[in-house]
Amino acid sequence: IERMRQVGLSADVRVLFGQPTLAALAAAVGRHDNQEVQVPANLIAPDCQRITPDLLPLVALSQEAIDRIVASVPGGAGNVQDIYPLAPLQEGILYHHLAARQGDPYVLQAQFAFDSRERLDDFSLALQGVIDRHDILRTSMAWEGLEEPVQVVWRKAVLGVEQMRLSPGDGDVAGQLKARFDASHHRLDIRQAPLMCIRFAEDAPNRRWVASLLFHHMALDHAALEVVRHEMQAHLLGQAGRLGDAVPYRNYVAQARLGVSPEEHEEFFRDMLGGVDEPTLPFGLQDVRGDNAVMEETRQDVAIDLSQRLRAQARRLGVSAAALHHLAWAQVLGRVSGREKVVFGTVLMGRMQGGEGADRALGMFINTLPICVPVGGRVRDSVLATHARLSGLLGHEHASLALAQRCSGVAAPTPLFSALLNYRHTSAESITLHMSSAWQGIEALGGEERTNYPLTLSVDDLGEGFSLTVQAVTGIDAARVGAYMETALASLVEALEHAPENPLADLSILPATEREELLVGFNATQAEYPLAQTIHGLFEAQVQRTPESLAVLHRGQRLSYRELNERANRLAHYLRKQGVKPDSRVAICVERSLDMVVGLLAILKAGGGYVPLDPAYPADRIAY
Numbered sequence: 001i002e003r004m005r006q007v008g009l010s011a012d013v014r015v016l017f018g019q020p021t022l023a024a025l026a027a028a029v030g031r032h033d034n035q036e037v038q039v040p041a042n043l044i045a046p047d048c049q050r051i052t053p054d055l056l057p058l059v060a061l062s063q064e065a066i067d068r069i070v071a072s073v074p075g076g077a078g079n080v081q082d083i084y085p086l087a088p089l090q091e092g093i094l095y096h097h098l099a100a101r102q103g104d105p106y107v108l109q110a111q112f113a114f115d116s117r118e119r120l121d122d123f124s125l126a127l128q129g130v131i132d133r134h135d136i137l138r139t140s141m142a143w144e145g146l147e148e149p150v151q152v153v154w155r156k157a158v159l160g161v162e163q164m165r166l167s168p169g170d171g172d173v174a175g176q177l178k179a180r181f182d183a184s185h186h187r188l189d190i191r192q193a194p195l196m197c198i199r200f201a202e203d204a205p206n207r208r209w210v211a212s213l214l215f216h217h218m219a220l221d222h223a224a225l226e227v228v229r230h231e232m233q234a235h236l237l238g239q240a241g242r243l244g245d246a247v248p249y250r251n252y253v254a255q256a257r258l259g260v261s262p263e264e265h266e267e268f269f270r271d272m273l274g275g276v277d278e279p280t281l282p283f284g285l286q287d288v289r290g291d292n293a294v295m296e297e298t299r300q301d302v303a304i305d306l307s308q309r310l311r312a313q314a315r316r317l318g319v320s321a322a323a324l325h326h327l328a329w330a331q332v333l334g335r336v337s338g339r340e341k342v343v344f345g346t347v348l349m350g351r352m353q354g355g356e357g358a359d360r361a362l363g364m365f366i367n368t369l370p371i372c373v374p375v376g377g378r379v380r381d382s383v384l385a386t387h388a389r390l391s392g393l394l395g396h397e398h399a400s401l402a403l404a405q406r407c408s409g410v411a412a413p414t415p416l417f418s419a420l421l422n423y424r425h426t427s428a429e430s431i432t433l434h435m436s437s438a439w440q441g442i443e444a445l446g447g448e449e450r451t452n453y454p455l456t457l458s459v460d461d462l463g464e465g466f467s468l469t470v471q472a473v474t475g476i477d478a479a480r481v482g483a484y485m486e487t488a489l490a491s492l493v494e495a496l497e498h499a500p501e502n503p504l505a506d507l508s509i510l511p512a513t514e515r516e517e518l519l520v521g522f523n524a525t526q527a528e529y530p531l532a533q534t535i536h537g538l539f540e541a542q543v544q545r546t547p548e549s550l551a552v553l554h555r556g557q558r559l560s561y562r563e564l565n566e567r568a569n570r571l572a573h574y575l576r577k578q579g580v581k582p583d584s585r586v587a588i589c590v591e592r593s594l595d596m597v598v599g600l601l602a603i604l605k606a607g608g609g610y611v612p613l614d615p616a617y618p619a620d621r622i623a624y
Contacts, residue, residue: 039254042082046155051077058084058254059150069142069152072191081135081153084253088400089367093218094141094149096452097190105452106217107183111174111445114209119441123211124198126235128159130228131194136219136249136363140193153250157193166201173203174210174445181212184294188216195219210445221366222424223349228362236438247361256398265399268392269407272372273343273416277409280343280417282336283476285454288415295471298478302466306490310466313496317380319387322423325459325466327386328488329421330373332481332509340376343408345369345453346390347422348397367397368451370404370416379492379507380500419455426460457485483511536604540565552597559594564601571602582607589613589622 040057048055051066061069061083070077086094093106114120131137138157143149166176180186181199188195196215203210220228234240279286302310314321330342345368371393373386405416455476458469468485472478491507508515530538539561547562559567580586586608590596603610613622 037255037258039251042248042250044080044082047078048080049077051080051083056083058250058257059148061146061150065146068145069150072142073140073152073154075154075156079155081138081155082248082250083150083152084250085257086141086149086151087253087256087364087367088398090151090218090364091149092368092401093364094143094190097187097218098143100187103182103184104187104216105183107181107186107188108215108217109178109181109183110213110215111178112211112213113174113203113206113443113445114211115207115441117209120200120209120211122236123232123442124159124161126232127196127198127213127228129235129240130231130362131157131159131196133231133243133246134249134362135246136224137194137196139195139219139249141190141218152193154193159194160197162197162199164199164201168203168205173201173206177201177210177212181214186214188214190216190218218364220362221364222422223365224362233438249361249363252361252363252365259398260396262399262403265396265403266407268396269370269399269404272389272392273370273404273408275409276341276343276372276416278339279410279414280333280337280339280341280419281415282333282419282455284337285418285473285476286415287454288418288452294474296474296476296478297469297471298482299467299469300479300482300486302468302486302489304465306486306493307465309493309497310489313493317383317387317496319383320390321461321466322459323383323387323390324489324492325423326371326390326421327373327375327382327504328485328492329419329457330375330386331488331492331504331507332484333419334375335484335509341372341374343370343372343417345401345417345420346371346393347420347424348394367399368401368420369393369396369399370401370408375504377504378501379495379504382504383492383496418453420451420453420457422456422458424458424460426462455481457481480514483514484509487511534604536568536601539601552594554592554594557594559597564598567598568601568605571598572605575602575606575608580606580608584608585611587611587613589615591615 043055043057044051051070053061053063053066056066066083069083070080073079096106097104112123114123135153138154139151140154141149142152164177164180166173170176177199188197195218196213198211198213200209200211231240231243234243310324311321314324326346329344333344334340334342348367348369349365371389373382373389375382377385405412408416410416451471454473456471458471460467460469468482470478470482470485472481488507488509491509495502495504495507510518533541543561543565548560550558551561551564552559575586580603584607586603586606588596588599588603588610590599600610615622
């Protein structure tokens with residue numbers, strides 16, 4: 001998209017991604033206008049002493065509200081560069097920040113090790129250099145007393161770097177540091193800029209320093225982290241002067257707020273979601289708040305042969321590999337939620353229509369929006385329909401999730417979906433720190449990314465292969481879900497290759513091992529059983545073995561095997577006197593109790609067959 005802009009070409013993104021071939025794409029370029037929003041200029045001068053409503057073209061605020069916001073910023077008006085609204089996903093993240101009873105699911109953590117304190121200082125200074133360049137990293141959030149939340153860009157924001165005193169005697173120092181700032185209980189004050197900090201400690205036993213970089217997802221998405229890494233490397237190498245001009249985040253906010261109208265968004269989502277009146281809740285998972293949830297994560301590489309076959313089928317049908325993964329994920333979610341109209345969240349890059357330079361800008365560009373994927377059609381038709389739906393969704397990547405849900409038949413606060421798919425292109429370089437002299441003495445120890453959703457699948461498109469990362473709340477086997485997904489992909493490719501007209505519902509998501517367990521293992525119920533013995537005869541044998549053991553317990557009342565047998569015998573003798581003989585049908589209408597068990601055994605001992613009646617049945621049915 002950026003290269004097309006540079007040569008003066010434009011294309012509507014929906015048309016662009018709807019083209020089945022490169023020839024069709026070439027024909028579409030230049031024939032459709034994708035008019036960018038003209039971004040209003042920032043009118044706040046560097047020496048401004050008082051900010052007034054006319055200086056804020058992107059937001060409507062009263063003078064009283066502006067003064068209150070400015071008073072919360074260190075340095076006052078002289079340190080306020082801009083004020084504007086939140087982007088769509090920022091609004092959702094703020095909601096979860098405020099709703100979380102403890103912790104914050106969107107505080108992310110990356111851990112590093114340094115061979116010296118000097119290298120840690122170099123790292124911190126390089127990050128401060130990036131903060132100084134990019135407005136989103138000098139941004140705080142304000143919402144209290146306002147009609148809508150806003151973000152406030154500071155002219156100067158200093159990275160907080162603090163040493164923690166940790167004892168090696170309490171365990172691994174890096175592990176202690178990570179646990180202390182775990183998102184399940186730790187929060188960042190998002191009313192202060194920057195929305196990141198460094199907490200570090202000396203790890204004397206390992207002759208190193210370890211640090212946790214904490215940052216809020218409201219400021220950075222996955223692609224933005226790559227820009228941060230690239231620019232930090234330039235600072236570490238002393239080449240910061242070669243970096244181009246930073247792209248203001250306000251440009252994206254303007255595109256999102258002033259581009260496609262809410263009415264157009266609503267028309268699209270009503271068409272897609274209007275017939276959806278039940279949520280898609282895999283495994284019954286309904287809690288999408290995400291606070292305090294303990295997550296399990298597993299990662300697996302898709303077999304290279306399967307990856308190549310997926311790409312071959314995508315090329316043959318003129319669709320994206322992402323469409324195949326979306327359809328396979330819909331199959332998995334449909335099976336584990338019992339739904340044929342499957343809805344889940346998909347992460348959109350947000351940079352397609354983010355304005356010029358969006359590919360190298362920092363900020364929260366991504367957005368999560370629902371996609372409805374019917375799984376009741378034929379295989380080939382379902383692939384094409386999923387691709388078309390994804391293409392259409394790209395044109396509405398700036399819509400808010402709240403607007404989209406309102407267009408469905410699922411009324412809030414019930415969530416429309418509780419599972420997410422994040423399809424992202426990941427270069428090998430982005431998996432580890434770049435192997436250059438800039439990073440000598442610095443080692444990435446790992447990090448964590450999570451969302452508020454209880455079930456998330458991240459698909460990393462590695463150029464040739466794919467990898468699948470599943471995050472699931474404790475109690476849902478993440479590895480098992482990953483195996484379902486890979487099996488669904490294999491079944492889908494097999495059908496596209498040999499039987500594209502077959503029903504999608506016929507494809508399996510069960511790995512061979514689980515299928516064997518379900519069909520064979522769970523049905524291996526053969527056991528030696530005394531066929532000549534009756535049920536009450538087996539019971540009486542147990543009475544002989546353990547007469548005083550507990551046989552029945554109900555609401556604090558208990559009977560041993562001996563007591564139960566004696567009571568059942570007395571009732572059986574009574575029934576025989578009443579004419580009960582073998583094959584007599586004896587109705588028993590008793591609430592669940594000790595008497596129910598006594599009655600059932602007595603009927604059997606008398607030779608009858610019991611007919612259970614529920615006291616809740618209608619009176620005429622009981623009488624019959």
